[in-house]
Amino acid sequence: MPTHLPDGKRCAVCVSFDTDCWSIMLRMRAVGLVSKGTYGPINFARGEFGARVGIPRIMEVMDKHDVRGTWFTPGVIADTYPELIKQLSDKGHEIAHHGYFHECPASMTKTQEKASFVKGIKAIEKVTGKKPQGYRVPFEIPNASELSQNSVKIMMDLGFKYISQHMGPYDFRVSKVRDGDKYYYNRPPKFGKEVDLLNIPVNELIEDDLAYFLGVNSFYPKLDNPSKVFEIWKMDFDYMYEHEPGGFYTLVLHPESTGRAHRIMLLDQIIEYMKQKPDVWFCTMLDLANTWRD
């Protein structure tokens, strides 16, 4: 198995965050995906809550359990809240790349994409003193979280170790990224070559936005019962623990969503539950990537 967990560990868990806050809403307006209505202090405050209240609450829960996570942070959020992001980094959390202003690669030209990567790296480096080595694609309708034809090469040129996306065939396994696939509508696909970039998969079914936000009417957030969300997250973890030894489980959370009171309590409960199982390794995604051996 190409990932080699520390001795005695049965599986790995990474609690990951997309530190979007208000960047996603402003980016969608910038590219015309939300064109009507005024974006003022009330809309801004929905995202600002994530930084000012959500992150400190999450830090408290993570401190309580002595768990460090990975925070995919747009550069503009690091530029706006440098002390907060530095505090996370100083506590041992990993600060990873999530665009400069939450830009989706598939929506940009090659020059724009490279500039976004470089600007995001500089913003994080300035605040934490460390170059980000992981990347998660910002979600942006209509391209969703899709790469451009240039993304993999740009990431490799810039020294990234991994991308955290649902690329590759696995849910609980790390794999190498395959670059240059060609897909057709009338014949089998032509597969590209594996490259020196890892894919650490995510699973949208265990993402807080799916549980709380993505309702039929997106203006009014969907509210799901925390006990139902707990059951789904727990059963996915239980399956991985029993059937995928050596595997890896991640949560994908957002401080503006999970920072709300009952969801913070849910985060506390699910970490508590996972910690009670023997031999679970809580790690950052970079820790996990560093266990890879060809």
Ligand SMILES: [Zn+2]
């Ligand atoms: Zn995001």
